[in-house]
Amino acid sequence: MRVTDHLPLFEAAKGVKQFGRVLPLYIHENLMIQSPYSARQHQAFVWECLDSLNADLQGMGGVLGEVHGDAVEQLDRLHAVYGISRILAHQESSTRAEYTRDKAVRAWCKAAGVALVELPQDNVLRKPAKAKLSFQDYLNAAVDTPLKNPLGKPLHHLFVEQVPTLNRATLPLSVGTDKPQRVKGGRxxxxxxxxxxxxxxxxxxxxxxxxxxxxxxxxxxxxxxxxxxxxxxxxxxxxxxxxxxxxxxxxxxxxxxxxxxxxxxxxxxxxxxxxxxxxxxxxHLELEDTEFFDALKGVREAEFNPAHFDAWVAGKTGVPYVDAIQRCLDQTGWINMRARATLASFATMQLWLPWPMVARHLAHQFTDFCPAIHFGQVRIASGSSHFGQLLIYDPLKQARDHDPKGVFVRKWVPELAGLSAEIIHTPWLVPGALPADYPAPVVQPEEALRTSKARIYALRLQTESLSQPGLHIG
The missing domain is CATH 1.20.58 (Methane Monooxygenase Hydroxylase; Chain G, domain 1)
Structure with a gap:
């Protein structure tokens, strides 16, 4: 949702004489609106980005086209109106549902005689492909090649004059509500x-x-x-x-x-x-939802405690640092990386919640939800990835190390605002310190951590699958 450093847009503009004028298009797909990973905040952020993108395009002499519906159906309808010669887009590494959609679009293009050009980005190579650039070579190329930036240039002759429009008020809404303190969309x-x-x-x-x-x-x-x-x-x-x-x-x-x-x-x-x-x-698209370790399949699901899940979602687990992170995320749509790992680790290890369920909830919470990063990180925090070393975060240690005075907890868990730094992270350990409006821990954090680590180690050892590809990043 940009015009700067957008290779498909640049190539489309270069090919106007051969292929015809350019129609910048965004499809509001039900696939995305109703995705189990999408929430109202994402939709609102996207709309803000689209407004910004349209303003940039208008400054160049174009207009953003918007339609609603299934991608193949909408392309077929637009083909009847415009006579599409080719479609240019970036390659994307996204969810299984979007991958299935992409395959359907490719099949439609082949049947309709429309060229589909998907250009790589982010140094991600799609099989089969040439040898991957080292990051240093990618960095060198990135800074040595001038950014293509058409902002503000008079390019009206490149764009179609009439574009499809819609009233976004007629669009179905994604689940949930917007987040009052999230970042705003747009360039x-x-x-x-x-x-x-x-x-x-x-x-x-x-x-x-x-x-x-x-x-x-x-x-x-x-x-x-x-x-x-x-x-x-x-x-x-x-x-x-x-x-x-x-x-x-x-x-x-x-x-x-x-x-x-x-x-x-x-x-x-x-x-x-x-x-x-x-x-x-x-x-490895299976990273989205496949359990790699046979001994772990169905284990958390069989022991799922809905009360624990509800308490975690509401920020009322009785573990102050965890609750503060969840409440902050609920309002802002963002927390730092260490807090994300702590939140996911506590849910999947100490509360023993199924990691796909945790991943879906956090996908709704993060304004910056990115499938390629999200699923890998939740799996690592849950001990369900092929990462060689378990990376399990103790929320009590994290609290003492990174919020030693309890500033973060007091901000987001005001029930505990009157407690001193010495007891704010473990108020249940001090007789009479726990306020009446704040719960006792749903689990004993230290005991639950010891138990879950022992179980994960034992279950992983039962599965001879560590040789499968995993996320080992140096």
Whole structure:
């Protein structure tokens, strides 16, 4: 949902004489509106992005077309009106339902005699493909190749004059409600966040602020939702990062520049991980919902406790740090990475909830939900991935390490606002400290953690499948 660094748009514009004028199109698919991973906040964010995209296109002389319905049906209808010669789009690594939709579109294109051109992005290769670029080579290419940016240029001659329109008020709504404190969609919102983050001081402090739920709101770039929805490309982010480092190399003393470089490298490493998740999901769609370990199949489901799930969703587990994370997420649509892992780990390990159920709920919660990253991270936190080492987060340790004074807990769990830092994370251990309007823990956290770790280790050892492909990112 952008025009800058959009190779399909650029190629469409280049081919106007051969293939005809360009129709920028967004299909409001029921597949996406009713997806088990979509919520009202995602739909609202997308609409904001579409408004921003349409404004950018109008500034170039075009208009965004919007239709509602099944992709194949809508393409067939538009083909009768416009005579589509070819469709250009980015390749996507997405859910099984969207993959099935893509196959149906390919079949329609073949039957209708329409060329379908899907161009790669994010250094993700689709099989069969040539050898994958190393991230360093991808980075070099990203910063050496000028970004194609048609914003504000008079390009009205490239676009069709009449486009399909709709009244979004007539569209069905996704489940749930919008989040009052989420980031707003659109290019201008992304530009404002990038301008705030890509400064010398913020980048130097980046590695030291991302683990704390109190600091991460300002320390992180907060660009994840815009990357997930295609408002900005990762290449655009890399170019801006490189520009900042290049500028600083001319002005900063050596010691200060070294700190900046360290922060920049730390940020780039997160983008490398992101690429790894994408390539893994492209190659292994079964990551979405398949249990790899035979001994784990159906175990959590058979012991599912609906009261535990409801308490976790409501932020009323009786474990203050976990509840604070869930309540923050419910209002903002975002929490930092360590908090995400803590929330998923507590749900799947200490509450022993099925990881697909946890993944679906968190998909609704995250404004920046991105399937390729999301399922891999929840699986790792649950011990159900082929990641060699279990990465299980103890919420009590996380609370003491990253919210030692209880600032985050007091903000999001006001029932505990009067408690001291010494007892706020474990009020049930102090007689008379637990307020009447806050529950006792639904499980004893430390005991439940010991039990679940022992069970996971034992169950994984029963399954001789560690040789299957897994998410091992260096």
């Amino acid at each position: 201008l919102a992304a530009v404002a966040l990038a301008k705030r983050f890509f400064t010398i001081n913020r980048l130097k402090q980046y590695p030291y602020g991302i683990s704390s739920p109190n600091k991460a709101v300002d320390a992180c770039s907060r660009l994840s939702a815009y990357l997930a929805h295609g408002v900005v490309s990762d290449r655009h982010v890399l170019v801006r990062l490189n520009e900042l480092v290049s500028e600083a190399s001319q002005t900063l003393p050596a010691a200060e520049f070294e700190k900046l470089q360290s922060g920049a490298q730390f940020f780039v490493e997160r983008l490398i991980w992101r690429h790894g998740y994408f390539q893994q999901f492209e190659d």
